[in-house]
Amino acid sequence: MNYSNKDLALYHFGACPYCRKVRDKLAELKLHIELRDIKKHSHFRQELLSKGGKATVPCLRIKQDKGYRWLYESNDIIKFISTQVKK
Structure with missing residues (x-):
C-alpha cells in the first residue's frame, strides 16, 4: 500500500x-x-x-483504514517513508 503525505504526521523535537x-x-x-x-x-x-x-520520538503516525499505526525507531520510519509513501 502506498500512503500520501496527508496520511502521516511525525512527532519529534x-x-x-x-x-x-x-x-x-x-x-x-x-x-x-x-x-x-x-x-x-x-x-x-x-x-x-x-x-x-509512549512519549518517545521520533514517531510516525500513519493513518490507516481502521485508525492509526504508530511507528517508532528512526531506521524503521526511514524505511517506511522510502518505500511506502507516494512521491
Whole structure:
C-alpha cells in the first residue's frame, strides 16, 4: 500500500539527533508531512503518550483504514517513508 503525505504526521523535537535523521530523509525525498514538535506543543506530547503508548520520538503516525499505526525507531520510519509513501 502506498500512503500520501496527508496520511502521516511525525512527532519529534528539534534537538533530537534521531529526529533530525528522519527530517533529513524527508527533505532528501522532498516529502512534506506534518511535523508535531512535542517540546513546543505539550498537547502533541500528550497525544503521542495516550494514543501511541509512549512519549518517545521520533514517531510516525500513519493513518490507516481502521485508525492509526504508530511507528517508532528512526531506521524503521526511514524505511517506511522510502518505500511506502507516494512521491
